[in-house]
Amino acid sequence: MAEEGDIYDEIEIEDMTFDQTLQIYHYPCPCGDRFEINIDDLRDGHEIAVCPSCSLQIRVIFDISDLPEKEDDHPQPVAVTV
Amino acid sequence: MAEPAPKRRKTTLHALGSNGNYQLGFSHTQDTSTPTKCVFHDKNITLNHVPLAEHEEVKKIITGGNHTLLLTNLGRVWSAGLNDTGQRGLVAPEELGIQNGLSAGERSDTAFSSGDVGFGGWRLLSWTGAQHLQRDTGRDHTAYVTDLAATWTASYLVLDNTSVYSCGSGQKGELGLGKDVVASTTPKRCFDLQDVEPGESTTVKQIAGCMSHAVVLSTSGKLYGWGASRKGQLGQVMRETKVSWTPRRVDLGLTDGEEWPVDQVCAGRDFTFVVGRRSQEQYFLGDASKLGIELPLPLTESTEKREHGVNIHAGWTSITVLSSNGTAQAFGKSPQGFVKNLVRARTLHNIASMAVGSEHCLAISDDGDVLASGWNEHGNCGDENDLDAVDNAQQANTIWHNKANHRTIGVAAGCATSFILTESIAVDETENG
Numbered sequence: 001m002a003e004e005g006d007i008y009d010e011i012e013i014e015d016m017t018f019d020q021t022l023q024i025y026h027y028p029c030p031c032g033d034r035f036e037i038n039i040d041d042l043r044d045g046h047e048i049a050v051c052p053s054c055s056l057q058i059r060v061i062f063d064i065s066d067l068p069e070k071e072d073d074h075p076q077p078v079a080v081t082v
Numbered sequence: 083m084a085e086p087a088p089k090r091r092k093t094t095l096h097a098l099g100s101n102g103n104y105q106l107g108f109s110h111t112q113d114t115s116t117p118t119k120c121v122f123h124d125k126n127i128t129l130n131h132v133p134l135a136e137h138e139e140v141k142k143i144i145t146g147g148n149h150t151l152l153l154t155n156l157g158r159v160w161s162a163g164l165n166d167t168g169q170r171g172l173v174a175p176e177e178l179g180i181q182n183g184l185s186a187g188e189r190s191d192t193a194f195s196s197g198d199v200g201f202g203g204w205r206l207l208s209w210t211g212a213q214h215l216q217r218d219t220g221r222d223h224t225a226y227v228t229d230l231a232a233t234w235t236a237s238y239l240v241l242d243n244t245s246v247y248s249c250g251s252g253q254k255g256e257l258g259l260g261k262d263v264v265a266s267t268t269p270k271r272c273f274d275l276q277d278v279e280p281g282e283s284t285t286v287k288q289i290a291g292c293m294s295h296a297v298v299l300s301t302s303g304k305l306y307g308w309g310a311s312r313k314g315q316l317g318q319v320m321r322e323t324k325v326s327w328t329p330r331r332v333d334l335g336l337t338d339g340e341e342w343p344v345d346q347v348c349a350g351r352d353f354t355f356v357v358g359r360r361s362q363e364q365y366f367l368g369d370a371s372k373l374g375i376e377l378p379l380p381l382t383e384s385t386e387k388r389e390h391g392v393n394i395h396a397g398w399t400s401i402t403v404l405s406s407n408g409t410a411q412a413f414g415k416s417p418q419g420f421v422k423n424l425v426r427a428r429t430l431h432n433i434a435s436m437a438v439g440s441e442h443c444l445a446i447s448d449d450g451d452v453l454a455s456g457w458n459e460h461g462n463c464g465d466e467n468d469l470d471a472v473d474n475a476q477q478a479n480t481i482w483h484n485k486a487n488h489r490t491i492g493v494a495a496g497c498a499t500s501f502i503l504t505e506s507i508a509v510d511e512t513e514n515g
């Protein structure tokens with residue numbers, strides 16, 4: 001778990017942008033890159049979005065129940081053993 | 083008798099900091115912590131100084147998330163950095179054909195498609211404002227660009243101090259072009275002062291943008307804004323709609339009889355700060371308490387001196403006020419928020435002018451030296467190991483030393499990017515005799 005000192009800011013999920021293709025939420029970082037977190041990580045209870053270009057991180061403020069439903073259009077093939 | 087050799091001014095732009103998308107205007111994408119000369123592509127010639135005509139001067143440099151624009155007093159606009167959504171106002175090659183007055187050289191020089199990020203250096207905008215303003219308004223002006231601003235991925239060009247054209251992209255109404263318009267690869271008119279203050283001789287006094295919203299201040303003291311508004315950065319009325327797709331008057335929430343004309347505005351990440359001509363006239367749009375800003379700020383300048391008095395600047399999470407006595411004071415989260423920095427100043431002294439970036443600031447001292455203070459992970463405040471460069475009294479890093487024949491004339495700061503503009507006087511020997 002990241003230490004408090006590493007957290008640049010706390011950002012409400014409503015202020016972030018959801019990328020449907022990449023399935024990530026992102027938000028601008030003051031370095032020019034952006035903080036990113038995968039929606040599955042949020043569903044797993046993770047709340048720290050990281051910037052790939054610097055050491056800053058943000059804590060995402062959200063309710064798991066408010067996340068969009070997981071799409072099950074492409075169910076994982078079930079492994080069959082014979 | 084030989085005439086004395088003519089003196090030639092040469093203006094040079096130096097940059098340092100974050101450069102992953104060519105936003106510093108070099109021919110490469112490496113970060114640097116040493117001020118390095120920018121590269122300008124003027125037609126087919128590559129120069130390491132700013133190509134300026136006689137009597138032409140650099141008027142302003144503004145920054146988006148990953149792009150940078152430079153405006154001259156003749157209305158010419160140069161840009162560097164990311165153009166993936168047309169935020170540099172540069173048009174696709176097929177559209178260049180419809181533009182007049184371009185030589186073949188200029189055409190090939192500016193011809194790159196939006197989405198192409200593989201270009202370094204600064205390039206000249208060939209977009210013709212006059213043509214567009216005539217078509218859009220019927221007004222027959224010799225329209226030229228008079229001011230600039232930017233959000234994260236959008237840019238604003240002000241024509242004739244009256245009309246605002248936007249280009250680039252934004253999910254939260256940053257373009258101001260109407261509901262759900264999130265991208266425009268060429269500049270389109272989003273705001274016109276003559277529409278909202280018809281028949282008056284008012285002009286655009288200031289335009290400012292930050293991450294996701296933009297504001298325009300009229301010389302009548304009225305404020306207009308668009309873009310992200312959920313945090314109250316555009317006032318209480320627009321807070322309700324969360325996003326403002328078209329420009330609207332910003333209501334400062336002052337009661338009748340207590341209204342005052344806005345004199346200056348600055349825009350931060352989630353806020354807007356305005357001041358009037360008297361020190362008690364100040365209004366913070368947004369959540370000041372979240373940034374640890376206590377209002378009113380202790381502004382002590384007298385009314386009469388305001389023109390050369392207080393100057394307000396916003397970072398993403400801070401406000402910096404430069405007073406006419408040369409004292410710069412920072413308010414808000416940035417100066418003491420996160421801690422990965424070598425130097426962090428709350429107050430700087432003997433400052434002539436300054437620029438504030440996302441989480442750092444640059445200041446030109448009375449001696450013409452450039453000081454840097456703030457978040458420095460990308461080297462935008464100079465070399466952290468160069469301890470001799472740290473002015474301990476100022477708690478800031480001296481990143482540029484003024485020289486008599488090569489003086490500092492301006493600074494600009496963006497998202498971990500720093501720009502230093504210098505001017506040298508050289509005796510031109512080639513034209514001698």
Ligand SMILES: [Zn+2]
Pocket residue numbers: 029030031032033034051052053054055056
């Ligand atoms: Zn970053």
